[in-house]
Amino acid sequence: MALSSQTLTVTPENVANHLRDQFASDPEWLLARRREAMAAYFALPVPTRERTAFNADRSGAITGFESAPVPADLPLPVPETRGGVLSMAHDRVLVTRQPAALAREGVILTDLRSACRMQPELVAPHLGSVIDAAHDKSQALNAGWWHNGGFLYVPAGVRVADPVIWLHYHLPDQPGFFPRSLIVLEEDSEVVLIDYYSEGENGSAPVSRTLAAMTVEVKLGSGARLHYGSIEQLSETTDAFVHRSALAGAHSAIFWNVGVFGAGVEISRQSTRLVEPGAENHSVSVFFGSGRQHHDIDVVSIHDAPHTVSTMVGKGVMKGRAQSVFTGITEIRRGARGSNARQREQTLMLSDDARADAIPSLLIDENDVFAAHSASAGPIDQAALFYLMARGLSEEAAVRMIVQGFLAPVIDNISIDDLRQQVWVAVERKVSE
Amino acid sequence: MATPVLVVDDLHVAVDGKEILKGVNLTVHGNEVHAVMGPNGTGKTSLAQTLMGHPRYVVTQGQITLDGQDLLAMRVDQRARAGLFLAMQYPSEISGVTTANFLRTAINARRQGNAVGLKVFRDELEEAMDLLQMDHQFANRYVNEGFSGGEKKRNELLQLLLLKPRIAILDEIDSGLDIDAVKVVAQGLKSMVGPEFGALVITHYQRILNYVRPQFVHIMVDGRIVKSGDYHLAEELDAKGYDWVRAAETISGGA
Ligand SMILES: Nc1ncnc2c1ncn2[C@@H]1O[C@H](COP(=O)(O)OP(=O)(O)OP(=O)(O)O)[C@@H](O)[C@H]1O
Ligand SMILES: [Mg+2]
Numbered sequence: 001m002a003l004s005s006q007t008l009t010v011t012p013e014n015v016a017n018h019l020r021d022q023f024a025s026d027p028e029w030l031l032a033r034r035r036e037a038m039a040a041y042f043a044l045p046v047p048t049r050e051r052t053a054f055n056a057d058r059s060g061a062i063t064g065f066e067s068a069p070v071p072a073d074l075p076l077p078v079p080e081t082r083g084g085v086l087s088m089a090h091d092r093v094l095v096t097r098q099p100a101a102l103a104r105e106g107v108i109l110t111d112l113r114s115a116c117r118m119q120p121e122l123v124a125p126h127l128g129s130v131i132d133a134a135h136d137k138s139q140a141l142n143a144g145w146w147h148n149g150g151f152l153y154v155p156a157g158v159r160v161a162d163p164v165i166w167l168h169y170h171l172p173d174q175p176g177f178f179p180r181s182l183i184v185l186e187e188d189s190e191v192v193l194i195d196y197y198s199e200g201e202n203g204s205a206p207v208s209r210t211l212a213a214m215t216v217e218v219k220l221g222s223g224a225r226l227h228y229g230s231i232e233q234l235s236e237t238t239d240a241f242v243h244r245s246a247l248a249g250a251h252s253a254i255f256w257n258v259g260v261f262g263a264g265v266e267i268s269r270q271s272t273r274l275v276e277p278g279a280e281n282h283s284v285s286v287f288f289g290s291g292r293q294h295h296d297i298d299v300v301s302i303h304d305a306p307h308t309v310s311t312m313v314g315k316g317v318m319k320g321r322a323q324s325v326f327t328g329i330t331e332i333r334r335g336a337r338g339s340n341a342r343q344r345e346q347t348l349m350l351s352d353d354a355r356a357d358a359i360p361s362l363l364i365d366e367n368d369v370f371a372a373h374s375a376s377a378g379p380i381d382q383a384a385l386f387y388l389m390a391r392g393l394s395e396e397a398a399v400r401m402i403v404q405g406f407l408a409p410v411i412d413n414i415s416i417d418d419l420r421q422q423v424w425v426a427v428e429r430k431v432s433e
Numbered sequence: 434m435a436t437p438v439l440v441v442d443d444l445h446v447a448v449d450g451k452e453i454l455k456g457v458n459l460t461v462h463g464n465e466v467h468a469v470m471g472p473n474g475t476g477k478t479s480l481a482q483t484l485m486g487h488p489r490y491v492v493t494q495g496q497i498t499l500d501g502q503d504l505l506a507m508r509v510d511q512r513a514r515a516g517l518f519l520a521m522q523y524p525s526e527i528s529g530v531t532t533a534n535f536l537r538t539a540i541n542a543r544r545q546g547n548a549v550g551l552k553v554f555r556d557e558l559e560e561a562m563d564l565l566q567m568d569h570q571f572a573n574r575y576v577n578e579g580f581s582g583g584e585k586k587r588n589e590l591l592q593l594l595l596l597k598p599r600i601a602i603l604d605e606i607d608s609g610l611d612i613d614a615v616k617v618v619a620q621g622l623k624s625m626v627g628p629e630f631g632a633l634v635i636t637h638y639q640r641i642l643n644y645v646r647p648q649f650v651h652i653m654v655d656g657r658i659v660k661s662g663d664y665h666l667a668e669e670l671d672a673k674g675y676d677w678v679r680a681a682e683t684i685s686g687g688a
Contacts, residue, residue, distance in 0.1 A: 387525035390485050391535075391592065392513035392542040401538060405529030405575070 012042050019144070023113075029124060030116050037133045037144035047136040047241060049267055051325045051357060052296035076169055076200045081418070083162030083192075084109040089169040089200050090177070091147040102160060108153040109164060112182055115151035122153055126184050130217040130245045138241035138267075142213040146180035149215075154189040156221070163192040163229075163416060169200030170210065170234055177212035177238065185224035185252075194419050195230040197262070210238040212263070218246035220254060222276065227255045229419035231426055234262035236291060242268035250276035250305075257414050260287040260295055261426045271300040274308035274336075281310040284410055286423060288430040289322030289354075300329040301343075303336040303369075312343040315410045317403055317430070318354035326356075330371060331363045338368055345375040348406050350399060352379075400431045436463030436628045437500055437516060437599035439484075445494035446476075446483050452493070453479045455656035461600055465631045466622075466645050468667060471653035472675050477635045478522055480653070481604045485519040486512050499600060514543045516599030520589035520606050522635075527576035532588065533558060535576045536595055543596070561594040564624065566617050582609030590621050601625070602633045607641040619644030639671045652678050 010018055015038045019031060026034070070092035078087055078095050084102060086109060087095040098109045108119065115123045133143035150166040170177045185191065197214065212234060220226060226246075234240055240263040246254050254272060272281040287295045301310035314326040328343040347356035360373035380402055388398035407427060414420040439461040446454035453476050461467050469477055483490040484497060486509040497504040499515055507515065527535060536558065541548045562569055565587050577585050586606055593601055603622070607615050619641050622632060634645060642650070642664070650666040651658045652675075660666065660678055670678070 381525065384525040384527055386485075386487055386509060387521065388527070388535075388539075389509040390513055390519050390521075391539040391596065392510055393539060394510050394542070395508075397538070397542060398510075401530055401535070402527065405527055408529040 010038075012039070015039070022145075025117070026113065027117055027120060029120065033128060034144045037140045040134050041137060041140040041144055044134065044137045044140050047138050047267060049296045049325065052265065052267060052294055070171060074169075074200065074202055076167070078167070079165050079418070081162060081165055083160070084164040085167075086111060086150050086165070087167040087169070088148055088150075088179070089171055089202075090174055093148065099162075105158045106155040107158060107160060108151065110151050112146075112149045112151040112180060115182075119153075122184070123151065123182065126217065126219050127182055128217075130219060130247050131215060131243055138213045139215070139243060142178050142180055142215045142243070145176070146178045146215065149179040149181035150183075150195070151181070152183045152191065152193060154185045154191050154224075156186040156188060158189045160191040163194050163418060165194050165196070165418075167196045167198065168214075169198055170212065170238065171200050171202050171204065172206035172235075173202070173204035175207045175210050177210055177214070177234070177240075180215045181217070183216070183218045183226065183228070185218075185220050185226055187221040188223040189221070190225040192227040192416055193229070194416065195228065197230070197232045197234055199233065199235050206235070206237065208237065210235070212238050212240035212242075214240060214242045216244040218244070218254065220246060220248045220252035220279075222250040222252060224249065224252045225255075226253075227257075227416060229257040229414070229416050231259045231419070231422055232262050232266070233426060236262070236264045236293060238263050240266045240268070242266060244268075244270045246272045246281070248272060248274050248276070248279035248281060251278035252276075253280040253282065255415075256281070256283040256285075257416065257419060258283075258285050259423045259426055260285070260297065261430055263293065263295075265294045265296075267296045269298045269300065271298075271302065272310070273302045273304055274310065275304050277305045277307050279305065279308050281312075283310070283312045284414070285314045285316075285326070286407060286410060286427075287314075287316040287324055287326070288427060289316070289318045289324055290320045290430055290433050291322060292320070293322045295322075295324040297325070298327045298329060301331065301341060303330070303332040303339040303341060306336055307338045308336055309339065310341045313410055314343075314345040314358065315407060316347040316356055317350065317406065318347065318356045319350035319430075321351075321353045323355040324357065325359065327359045327361060328373065329361045329363070330373070332366050332369050332371065334365045336366050336369065339366070340369070341371045343373045345373075346406075347377040348403065349377070349379045350403070396432075403427070403431055435500070437631055438462050439517075439600045439631070439633075440498045441480075441484070441495070442497070443495040444480070444483070444492065444497065446479055447491050447493050448479065448489060453490075453656055454483065456495070457653075457656070457658055459633075459651065459658065461631045461633050463599070463628050463631045464626065465649065466626060466647040467631075467633045467649040467651060468642055468645075468647040469633060469635045469651045469653055469658075470637065470667065470670060475653050476656040477653055478604055481519055481522075481602045481633075481635060484602055485509060485517065510542070518593055518596060518598030518601040520586075520593060520601065520603040522604040522608070524577050524585045524589055526578045526580075528578055530576050531573050532576050533572040536592065539592070539596060557595060561591055564594065565591055565621050567591060583611060583614050586610055587614065587618060590618050594621060594625065597625075597630075599629060600631050600633070602635070604635045605637070606634070607636055607638055612640070615641050616644055639667055642667050654678060
């Protein structure tokens, strides 16, 4: 597809033509879906959060989509791994590496737009089936204008040992960032996936603001297990709407490990629906804000079948003037007998100007269940700081140690080695900022 | 290295605007053990925390020097790296940080880039734990988290042994220790005393002093040291109680 630097002013009248130009290589069924999403886009509300002010002017009137061409040979880092790798910068696929052994087993690891062309029968039924595009502007925007993302398909019974790694690079001269990914795990399959969102260097001068709408959809067949890890490190000039959602079948399990370190304002929602008996959702969120960052994170577990299980942990650190709102929502619907749900939220504020709210919410419509929650938010313990300094640690080293200690029980429990190390690296970067 | 000397000169300290120390004078050299005794609430902990530099205690008058350096001009961590150590009456818990990691970080903080080798550190740590009759498992537990009162106190002494300060202040290191533990801790402390180490032991009890045998005993009442003497002063105090000191103070018209 030919891209040249241009600014598009999109209106309800011309949006169909612009879609055709921008996404010329897409199959007609996909273009039809894009048109449908963008038709709804104009009338939909901007997603709002009670405690997070978002510049509605910016996102409320997004009609200008600029795009600069992305060269094919960007020398962006690719991790060393024996597993599969997919690296992308906007619509440009930089690297696709699928180990031969996986291909033989029928595992598909490719970019989502290629998959839409090559395996429409696998993609079309799932794409957009987990997240409702008509929910709000950010979802419609992503559904209509997503530039590319990952597609991972694991056939029944296949277990992938080495982590699959996806890298989504935002380039500094791009004012829009709309990745979309889809993960489909058939019965009794298992995979580890690490999904990175980072800034890529291409030597261009950065635009003043970027709007990101990022989406991940997951479908788990019975008995499937997905270990999903992600680290978000977009620049503070980016305002991001992030939406991850999973539908979990009988006795399947999803393990979310998400680290949020970047963006200026991030409004995210991670929602898991346990729609068949015995499905499990285990979610860990680590977030760290500095400067004037603002993280508003909703993590939702919906128990819609008997004997479903969820654990949700949110652990965050805010420094400088950063603010966070972490809301854990456990919804146990009628009929979800014998379900078990726990959530725990804990935040630490390193400065008087930082703010961190932790809000657990339990919506329970069934008697025969177990549900528990705990939440705490507090400033750094001054007595502990004095204690460490009295042993010779500088204030900076003492704060670092307290933060490490605060996060260690959660981060050290991340079972994916690479991810655990990278989360620590990201934490270290934020602490020393 | 020269023998250390801590000098407290006419120290006045206020907390939340209220004067708590009202002119304390004290000099501790290497090779010396000083004991400070006194009724509850007379300012012993305040003295200890002020020496270490706790921000809550505001020095309104007087001076403190360590080896001639002005301690009041130094931050808490600088004082520690200069060789001052405070074993606290109520040690903090540091969740998520193992005792071993904490100790190694603290040791390295004063070695300025010349980090201690892992093996050397482990050996020293285990030797010190053996001396204090501590289970080696404590090294892998989070600092003071879930420690009993006595275990916390032992952990304070463990840090002292490993950090090898020049002057140590021990604020009620013996409170909460069982009688055998008092002996163990006292012997640990004694093992440190020498030309390069001096200590100020704050206590309510004669027992620990029986083991450490301080050369100097000071009695603090209402923010001042009202009486100083040798080891026998502690025994006399034990027999006669504080009223005797207060009465003597009144007769002599105050210190
Ligand atoms: N943060 C504070 N705010 C107000 N008063 C304080 C504070 N800290 C200490 N004080 C007061 O200062 C006085 C001295 O307290 P300090 O803790 O130094 O006594 P102490 O001699 O160590 O007593 P104890 O033997 O009970 O440990 C007490 O009256 C105490 O209430
Ligand atoms: Mg005291």
